[in-house]
Amino acid sequence: DPYQGAAAATYAFENLGFKKAAVLMDMTNDYAVGLSSFFSRSFKKLGGEVVANLKYSSGDQDFTAQLTELISKKPDIVFMPAYFAEGAIIMKQARELGATFRLMGADAMDNPDTVKLGGKAAEGFLHTTFPYDPKMTSMSPEAKRFTEAWKAAYPDKETNVNGALGYNCYFLIVDAIKRAGSAEPQAITRALAETQGLPTALGKLSINKSHDAEMPVGIIEYKNGQRVYVGEVTPR
Incomplete structure (x- = not known):
């Protein structure tokens, strides 16, 4: 999430050229609180301004007060790391109120029901x-x-990012065993921690000092009712 929040801020500031952002977060959800903090910190570090930081609670259905205040602050983009059900309600109410700012979420919105709702x-x-x-x-x-192997194994199922993640985990361990030259657990552990720039189905992967995986972050945009993969961003 530190990496993902920074990636969202980098894309908003550098790729979209937005200088004013706001945050709308579920204050009862650690996922949302963490991502919002990392987004705000990174956006400010890049030179942007966070003009509002508003909150709601899980299960809320009416976001009129928060959205009205956000409209008055005139941000270019509002970061809302919600889950898809609440996120869809926020989208609808924002447009009903005439909001013109862009809305951006995180991976909890990566669900077919996002566009359906x-x-x-x-x-x-x-x-x-x-x-x-x-x-x-x-x-x-x-x-x-990966895509070709998946199609050969599961011709009737469309591939997805979760399949790619499992595939990555397997080859991350295989690579560590090869570099360790041993099947001894401690040797593999050391090799895993030293992974840097490994080419994978999800881009080049490195393990940082906190033992988190770092790789490019994908960006989805909804266009004409379709989920469109628009590219990757590496956070700064």
């Missing part, structure tokens, strides 16, 4: 995700190998 209000909505999509235009050799 959001309808026309989901148009232009952005969210971060893992850097893989079967329809991505700039597919790496590793992603192509």
Whole structure:
């Protein structure tokens, strides 16, 4: 989440050119609180301004007060790391109130029901995700190998990012065993911790000092009722 929050801020500031952001978060959800904090910190560090930081609680259905205040602050983009059900309600109410700012979420919005529930209000909505999509235009050799292997094994099922994650985990361990030259657990553990720039189906992967995986972050945009993979961003 530190990496994902920073990636969302980087995309908003550098790729979209937005200088004023706001945050709308579920204060009862650690996922939302953490991501909101990392987004705000990174957006300010890049040179942007966070003009509002508003809160709600899980289960809320009326976001009129928060959205009215957000409209008055005139941000270019509002970061709302919600789950898809509440996120869809926020989208609809924002558009009903005439909001013109962009809305951006995180990977909890990566669900087919986001566009089903959001309808026309989901148009232009952005969210971060893992850097893989079967329809991505700039597919790496590793992603192509995964996609082709999946199609051969499961011809009746469309591939997805969770399949790519499992595939990555397997080859991350295989790579560590090869570099360790041993099947001894402590040797594999050391090799895993030293992983840097490993080409994978989800881009180049490195393990940082906290033992978290770092790789590019994917960006989804909803266009004409469709989920469109628009590219990757590496956070700064």
